[in-house]
C-alpha cells in the first residue's frame with residue numbers, strides 16, 4: 371500500500387483550543403513522494419523500516435509506538451478482533467520534515483490491514499479512526515487537494531485544475547511539530563481564521579504565477595524563531611528561480627513552486643549545489659492506495 375507526503379498550500383492557525391490543539395484552516399495537497407507499507411499475517415505485531423538512499427529514519431520507533439502499529443491496534447479495536455501483523459515500511463518521505471510521513475504510514479497501514487483481513491471498513495469509519503491517530507492522517511487517506519478544518523482532521527475536496535510541480539528541499543535536522551505550535555503560542559500569534567478564497571481561485575485557474583502569490587504558512591515565523599538557519603534556504607530558492615518558497619507545514623522542509631517539470635529540474639539542479647538531497651514532485655496525487663507491481 372502506498373501513501374503520499376502532504377504539503378500545506380495555506381496553513382492558517384487559530385488560537386489554541388481547550389484540548390491543546392489549534393483550530394486550523396488549511397489547504398492540503400498530496401505530492402508524488404511516497405512511503406510503501408506491506409502488511410502480512412503474523413502472531414505478534416512488528417514493524418521494520420527501510421529507507422531510500424540519503425534518508426535518516428533512525429528516530430522512527432520500531433516498537434508499539436510506531437504510528438503504523440497504533441493504526442493496526444485501533445482498527446482491531448474498532449472491529450472487536452484480536453489479530454496481529456508484520457508491517458514493512460519502505461520510506462521515501464523525510465522524517466519529521468513537515469511532510470506527514472508518519473501520517474502516510476498510518477493511512478497506508480489502515481488500508482493494507484483492512485484489505486489483508488477483508489474487514490470492509492466503511493470510508494467514514496476509516497476517516498474517524500484516522501482522525502484519532504493524528505490530525506493529518508485523514509488527509510493521507512483522501513489525497514488530492516483538500517480543505518482541512520477542525521484541528522486539520524476534517525477534510526473536504528477542493529477544485530484544483532493544476533498539474534503543479536514542487537521542488538522539495540529536506541533538512542538533515544528535523545523539527546518537532548508540537549514544539550513549533552508551542553513557539554507559535556509563545557510568540558502570541560493566532561489570528562481569526564477564514565477560508566483562503568484567493569488560493570481557491572488560483573487552484574481553479576491553474577496558473578503557477580497566480581498560485582505563487584497565494585501560498586501562505588502561519589507557522590513559518592515560529593519555525594524560523596526555532597531554526598533561524600532556515601531563512602538562508604528561502605533566499606536560495608528565490609535566487610534559484612523558484613516562483614515562490616514555502617515552508618512545508620511545521621518545517622523544516624522547504625518547497626519551491628515551479629512552472630512545469632523542466633523548470634522544476636532547473637531549480638532543483640541549482641539548489642543541489644548546496645544541498646545533498648533535492649527532490650522534484652508533482653501534485654496533486656491520490657491518497658493511500660494499492661500498488662500492483664508487475
Ligand SMILES: C[C@@](CO)(OP(=O)(O)O)[C@H](O)COP(=O)(O)OP(=O)(O)OC[C@H]1O[C@@H](n2ccc(N)nc2=O)[C@H](O)[C@@H]1O
Nearest residue numbers: 390391392468469470504505506521547548551619620621
Ligand atoms: C503542522 C501540520 C500541518 O499539516 O503538519 P506537519 O507539519 O506536522 O506534518 C499538522 O497540523 C500536524 O499534524 P499531525 O502531525 O498529524 O499532528 P498530531 O499528531 O495530531 O499532533 C501533534 C502535536 O501538534 C500539535 N498540534 C497539532 C495539530 C493542531 N491542529 N494543533 C496542534 O497544536 C499538538 O501539540 C499535538 O500534540
Ligand SMILES: Nc1ncnc2c1ncn2[C@@H]1O[C@H](COP(=O)(O)OP(=O)(O)O)[C@@H](O)[C@H]1O
Nearest residue numbers: 436437465466467468469470471472473475547
Ligand atoms: N511510521 C513513522 N514514520 C515516521 N515517524 C514516525 C512513525 N511513527 C512514529 N513516528 C514519530 O513521529 C515523528 C514525526 O514524524 P513525521 O510524521 O515524519 O513528521 P511531521 O510530523 O513533521 O510531518 C517522528 O519524529 C517519529 O518519532
